[in-house]
Amino acid sequence: MQAVAGELPRLFDPHTAVVTMQNGIPFWYFQKQAGALAGSIVRSVDPDGMLAANIAPERIIGCVVYPACELIAPGVVRHVEGDRFPLGELDGAASERVARVAACFVRAGFKAPVLDDIRAEIWLKLWGNLTFNPISALSRSTLADICQFP
Secondary structure: OOHHOOOOHHOOOOOEEEEEOOOOOOOOOOOOOOOOOOOOOOOOOOOOOOOHHHHHHHHEEEEEEOOOEEEEEOOOOEEOOOOEEEEEEEOOOHHHHHOOOOOHHHHOEEEEEOOOOHHHHHHHHHHHHHHHHHHHHHOOOHHHHOOOOO
């Protein structure tokens, strides 16, 4: 990550948006947010602060990834189910740029609702991971396997 992070600004023009797509709490979680931790970096994700130093919060659009996939072999991923990618500005604004990004996802066949609180969606996804992932690991079952029985 460190080798790449320093090169990122070369890819940006004045209008470049960076859509972060991940599971878990992102490095930018406390950016553009009020409170005691405002402006803090999540060091477990960005230990040296390289991402935060090279991607200004103004560029970031948050995204929560819901599709379930399975790694079949190195470089081979099988899509199991899901097509939802909620998006949101860090400050909750309904900006034109987040609407344009959402429209790109929709044209590609995905669901991409624009949310006014992307952090709440991050926590919703984490609660789902917290409840289903241990069952999946212990039973060696997929989410589809687990959810088929009432």
